[in-house]
Every structure is written in C-alpha cells, then in structure tokens.
Amino acid sequence: MRLPFHLFPIAIALCLSFSLTHTSARFFPNISSIPPSLVPNLTASVPTAWDAFQKFGNCQAGDKVEGLAKLKKYFNYFGYIPNLPSNFTDDFDDDLQSALKTYQKNFNLNVTGELDEPTIQHLVKPRCGNPDIVNGTTTMNSGKPTSSNTSNLHTVAHYSTFPGTPVWPPNRRDLTYAFLPENKLADDVKAVFLRAFERWSAATPLNFSETTSFYTADIKIGFFRGDHGDGEPFDGVLGTLAHAFSPPSGRFHLDLDEDWVITGDISTSSVTSAVDLESVAVHEIGHLLGLGHSSVEEAIMFPTISSRTKKVELASDDVLGIQSLYGANPSYNGTSGSSTPSTQAPETSAAGDHLTSAPRLWGLSALLAVGFLLLSF
Incomplete structure (x- = not known):
C-alpha cells in the first residue's frame, strides 16, 4: 500500500524533525536573558553527575561505602587509576587512596589520602573532560x-x-x-x-x-x-x-x-x-x-x-x-x-x-x- 500523495510532506517533515532534535545548543546573550521557563528551580542546586560524592565525607582507607565504585570510575576516567579492574568494588582500597593523594597534590590540597571536605568540594566542581594523567604519568605539579x-x-x-x-x-x-x-x-x-x-x-x-x-x-x-x-x-x-x-x-x-x-x-x-x-x-x-x-x-x-x-x-x-x-x-x-x-x-x-x-x-x-x-x- 502506498502512502497517499498528500501525506508525503508530513512524512518527510517528521523524519527531519526527529533527526534535527537537539542539534542546537542553548545560548544566552547575557545572564539576565535566561528565562525561568527554560531553567527550572533557577536558584536551587542543579543535580550533576557527581553529586553522590557529597556523601563520602571523611571516608578513609579500610572503609566500605556504597557508591565508592563510582568515585573509582571518576578517577579512572581522569587518569588517576589507570588500570581499573572490571569488578571494582565499593571498598576504600590502596588504589583509591593512592589516586586521592595524587589528586590532592595536583589540586594543591592537603595530601591526606582521605575524602575530607575540601577534597570532596573540589571533586564535584565542573571541569574539562580531558584527563589530568595520561599513560600513568602526571606533570601538573612538577615545578x-x-x-x-x-x-x-x-x-x-x-x-x-x-x-x-x-x-x-x-x-x-x-x-x-x-x-x-x-x-x-x-x-x-x-x-x-x-x-x-x-x-x-x-x-x-x-x-x-x-x-x-x-x-x-x-x-x-x-x-x-x-x-x-x-x-x-x-x-x-x-x-x-x-x-x-x-x-x-x-x-x-x-x-x-x-x-x-x-x-x-x-x-x-x-x-x-x-x-x-x-x-x-x-x-x-x-x-x-x-x-x-x-x-x-x-x-x-x-x-x-x-x-x-x-x-x-x-x-x-x-x-x-x-x-x-x-x-x-x-x-x-x-x-x-x-x-x-x-x-x-x-x-x-x-x-x-x-x-x-x-x-x-x-x-x-x-x-x-x-x-x-x-x-x-
């Protein structure tokens, strides 16, 4: 069965509308131009991919806390745990402690190897997606x-x-x-x-x-x-x-x-x-x-x-x-x-x-x- 001729334009328009959805980014000429209708809860905290890290306050080596595996994945992504096993766990292990110490040094934080408050507040900040460490080496803080x-x-x-x-x-x-x-x-x-x-x-x-x-x-x-x-x-x-x-x-x-x-x-x-x-x-x-x-x-x-x-x-x-x-x-x-x-x-x-x-x-x-x-x- 052939589609009626008068429906041809509708079919083509639907194809184009689906394919072009979300191809234009959202830009605002200045900060006052962001309409409330586009950004709900403007003054509220915006959920981000790393909000869950906030609950890890004062975690230290030997602890086991639900969600630490996600933090290990973060450190793997940015090069701090280069060889993350596929079955990584929620344990605060030596790999995580070593990653934390290197991260703290790179970002001029106190090198404690613990998830203290200053470290957590830095971890949740927006950032560039490029890794800090490539091939297991870092020169960010080499002086x-x-x-x-x-x-x-x-x-x-x-x-x-x-x-x-x-x-x-x-x-x-x-x-x-x-x-x-x-x-x-x-x-x-x-x-x-x-x-x-x-x-x-x-x-x-x-x-x-x-x-x-x-x-x-x-x-x-x-x-x-x-x-x-x-x-x-x-x-x-x-x-x-x-x-x-x-x-x-x-x-x-x-x-x-x-x-x-x-x-x-x-x-x-x-x-x-x-x-x-x-x-x-x-x-x-x-x-x-x-x-x-x-x-x-x-x-x-x-x-x-x-x-x-x-x-x-x-x-x-x-x-x-x-x-x-x-x-x-x-x-x-x-x-x-x-x-x-x-x-x-x-x-x-x-x-x-x-x-x-x-x-x-x-x-x-x-x-x-x-x-x-x-x-x-």
Missing part, C-alpha cells in the same frame, strides 16, 4: 624550572604537555576552524570563539581564521549530547563541560546540555548552572595547541572551573607553556586581551586522531531512508 628572563613571568612552571609533546608542525601556523553545521550557531556565539582564539594568537606566532568548510578545517568545533562517537560521552548539566584533542587532531567538543552564557557578569547570576562559554573555549583551545592541565589555579589550563565563573586571561603559566611549544609573538605585550572585548548586551586526547563522522549526519541519513521507504508502500 619545572624555566629559563625565561621576562620579569613578569614565574621562574617555576606547572604547565604540562601531552605525551610526546605533539604540536602543530612549523608549516602550519595559520590554522582554520569551523563549526558543526547542524549546530546552526549565531554570529554572536561564533564571536566568542574568535575572542578565545585571539587570546592564544596574541602570545604566539599562530593565527586562526574561520572557514565554512567543516570537514577540511584544521579545527572542528561542535556541540554534542551524551555519547557522540569519540569514546568520551558527555554527562548532562555541569560535570564535564567540554574536551579537546591534542595536535594535529583538531577535535573540539562541547556539551550541548550546558546553559552557555555569551557575555555579561556571570558571577552575579542566581542561575547555578550558568557556564561562561569563552572561559571554556580558551581552556580547550590550549589542549588543541598541545597543552595539558596545570596545577596553577589562576591558569587557564587549570582543569576545573566553577559555574558562574569567568576566567579568560592567560596566566604566566599558560604563556610559559604555549611559548615553550611555539615561541613568542614578537608583538606580545604580556596580556592576552582580545581585540574585540566582550560587552554587556577531555589516553583520550592522543595526537593523530581523526574526526569521527558526526552522529547526527548518520541519524539524518537513516531517518530519511526510513521516511522514503514508508513512501514507497
């Missing part, structure tokens, strides 16, 4: 000496790089970036990324320009929800905010479920889930260029950032790190300020990885195929 004679830079650095120190090759200093077409980003959102790129180009010989050719761009930026085909699924509001892969992969993914704010004083917001887009973008671009995480809390490359926080200026540690990879911009004056200032109105990141096909393109093709199959009956 590397530097040879810089610049008076405004620290003499000890805590930046890190990816294993093997991958960088963009010398013949690629003018890099292009593009946005996933399905996200349909407005110009004011794209302008946030332009400002973020400019902060890194101010300190280095690198230049960045937007192109409309997504699949041939050096850097490919997309907003995704949940499992999006790269082995690093997002987890909803807060939790992991974004991740990016080391050179020359160029993959830069952000969580579609966040409440992204474009401009304005985000610190005054009563919306507990508000995330400053430029702050996250500047951090992830550091990964795209070859930097790992830093233990300097003021640094852009520090792994965590609380909601309702804006941090976009490169710190001395960031500058030391990026200039160790690419050298200095001869015109650099010690600040990373964008020429267009804002006004009120993620072995997961290995070098050489290639872009996986966007899941929504496959979904679109499949659903259209089903739709046209229906038309043939």
